[in-house]
Amino acid sequence: MDDRARMILQAIVNSYVEICEPVGSKYLVDKYNLNLSSATVRNVMSWLEEEGYLEKPHTSAGRVPSDKGYRAYVNNLSYLPLVPLKKQAEFRDYLDQRIDEASDLIIRAADFLSEQTAFVSIALSPDYSSASIQQLKILMIEPGSALVVVVIQAGIVHDRLIRVSELLDADQLNRIGNAVEHAVKGKALNDITLVMVTAAAEDTDIPETLLKQVAYETYTSIKQMDNLDVYIDGLHRLLGQPEFQDIDKAQRFFHAINKPKIVAGYMSDIQREEESRQTEERQTDESDSALSIDEQLTETVGQKKDAYMLRIGQEIALQGLEDMSFISTVYRFSGKISGQLAVIGPERMRYGEIISQIQFINRILSETSEELERER
Incomplete structure (x- = not known):
């Protein structure tokens, strides 16, 4: 061309x-x-x-x-427009409201993204499978009831109320918690097994009959952190788009988007494809030692520009979304833990503006998550 x-x-x-x-x-x-x-x-x-x-x-x-x-x-976009300073300030102010958990941070980011684009936003909770456990506590609430608190990398906290034997007291629960913490601390979530947790609990002098339920519930609490949550916002905003005056198209879209686990699986597939592509590009770059300074600078700029993933129309391998565009970005906590934030809207969208917005929000998410981690 x-x-x-x-x-x-x-x-x-x-x-x-x-x-x-x-x-x-x-x-x-x-x-x-x-x-x-x-x-x-x-x-x-x-x-x-x-x-x-x-x-x-x-x-x-x-x-x-x-x-x-x-x-x-x-x-062929030669540049991406900057997010206006007013919008940047609005988003920072929005996140300055008290946030205690990473999940709150992601939900607020998705809400803001949908509001600014007038399209649908989707947030995938971080993939914690490779995150390591930093702390684990079992706190007695009342006889027969306890709270398991798990803290992982990036200071992310998950707590879960569990049922335990009424014969267990606060000191015994604390000892079980300490024993399990000693066994799992520093280990990745996907490396922790029920056998590991049970064996640690059995190292205490507490009767085995009282331990089994606590060990199982503690293990379940740990593994629940690895569940993938999907948050979707802004479906109502698409109803005002001219494309959605076509009832059949609207019905196909809403039928597809109301299967969040399928959408999440597709987003994960896109991320794996993109990471594989980037790995191949890095290997190619490393094997080409003849790059000039200008070419190296161009490569650096390109990597920044490509901090998003885009599928248009028939490129989207989900029935019902073939007439849409899908822009997503991978956010990271502590460099390793990652999730996704995406916008779905008609193909007729302001690509440059939306790509800039999603990249900006990604950057602020990383900065804010680091602040949360330092505060813990």
């Missing part, structure tokens, strides 16, 4: 995002003061259509972008 075709495609996408109507050559010439005749623009548009970048609705003389057109548009 030459520069002229690229410029006209960019103008068509920008116009269609704004007016949600097929775009004609005269409209482009008038709006953008193109130093080209309508006939020349029509010829370029015809070429773009032949190459699959544009589509022509049956009822209109204008053109609309295709999946391929949107993809070319995004791939």
